[in-house]
Amino acid sequence: MIESPLILALDMETLDEMWSVLDLVGDKVRQIKIGHRLFALGGRDLLKRLNERWRVFLDFKLHDIPSVVSLAVRTLADEGVWALTLHTAGGRKMLEGAVKERERSGSDMLLLGVTILTSLSKEDWEELAPGASFESALLARARICYECGLNGLVCSAKDLDLFREGFGKELIKVVPGIRIDGGVEDQARTATPKEAIVKGADFIVVGRSITRAKDPRLAIDIIEKEIREGKACLERSF
Numbered sequence: 041m042i043e044s045p046l047i048l049a050l051d052m053e054t055l056d057e058m059w060s061v062l063d064l065v066g067d068k069v070r071q072i073k074i075g076h077r078l079f080a081l082g083g084r085d086l087l088k089r090l091n092e093r094w095r096v097f098l099d100f101k102l103h104d105i106p107s108v109v110s111l112a113v114r115t116l117a118d119e120g121v122w123a124l125t126l127h128t129a130g131g132r133k134m135l136e137g138a139v140k141e142r143e144r145s146g147s148d149m150l151l152l153g154v155t156i157l158t159s160l161s162k163e164d165w166e167e168l169a170p171g172a173s174f175e176s177a178l179l180a181r182a183r184i185c186y187e188c189g190l191n192g193l194v195c196s197a198k199d200l201d202l203f204r205e206g207f208g209k210e211l212i213k214v215v216p217g218i219r220i221d222g223g224v225e226d227q228a229r230t231a232t233p234k235e236a237i238v239k240g241a242d243f244i245v246v247g248r249s250i251t252r253a254k255d256p257r258l259a260i261d262i263i264e265k266e267i268r269e270g271k272a273c274l275e276r277s278f
């Protein structure tokens with residue numbers, strides 16, 4: 041079994057496209073991430089098939105009133121997925137309710153809180169929450185994840201310095217917005233795989249740098265090499 045912090049984000053339009061990517065690189069990854077679209081197309085049958093070969097990360101970023109989110113977690117907890125995301129903007133009661141539902145079901149599905157989307161720049165944040173400090177919001181959201189009993193959080197590599205000490209150390213840090221080709225697309229706060237690992241990412245999420253690469257297998261090799269280099273830097277600093 042491959043042991044790697046890489047999570048492959050599958051943001052395709054069709055299931056056929058998803059399967060062709062998995063046919064090409066599925067043997068090189070352990071974790072895969074799907075969102076609303078592929079789940080809407082494939083439903084539970086798709087989860088069942090994917091669960092047989094990969095750890096499935098369901099990136100739903102749930103954000104609604106607590107009772108509605110609890111209902112969703114109750115339903116998804118039995119699907120055998122590895123991890124599910126919730127949006128921390130939903131607040132403490134929503135997150136606590138989700139954890140309670142997961143516990144009630146006896147499931148070991150990881151619950152991860154999205155802090156601030158990696159597609160949002162500090163300017164976007166200022167427009168959304170005028171005068172509120174970006175760093176304070178990140179820290180507050182991360183602290184709520186910890187206090188509510190979530191397993192971890194999703195943040196950008198740029199934010200990881202905030203979580204090196206204290207409660208942040210206890211949380212699994214999942215980092216999207218990773219690039220190996222210098223592209224940015226709709227992301228605002230990006231980093232290379234090596235930077236993210238050196239800064240303390242436990243898992244990195246990579247989508248288009250792999251799926252849109254000329255040679256997706258080679259892209260994964262490059263990412264894995266950077267991960268090894270990042271880990272070596274960490275070992276040297278201890």
Ligand code: C5P
Nearest residue numbers: 049156157158194216217245246247248
């Ligand atoms: O293609 P790319 O590598 O930018 O894909 C990043 C993936 O990570 C997308 O599937 C996106 O939904 C997800 N994600 C993100 N920022 C977050 C949380 C999840 O980009 N804060």
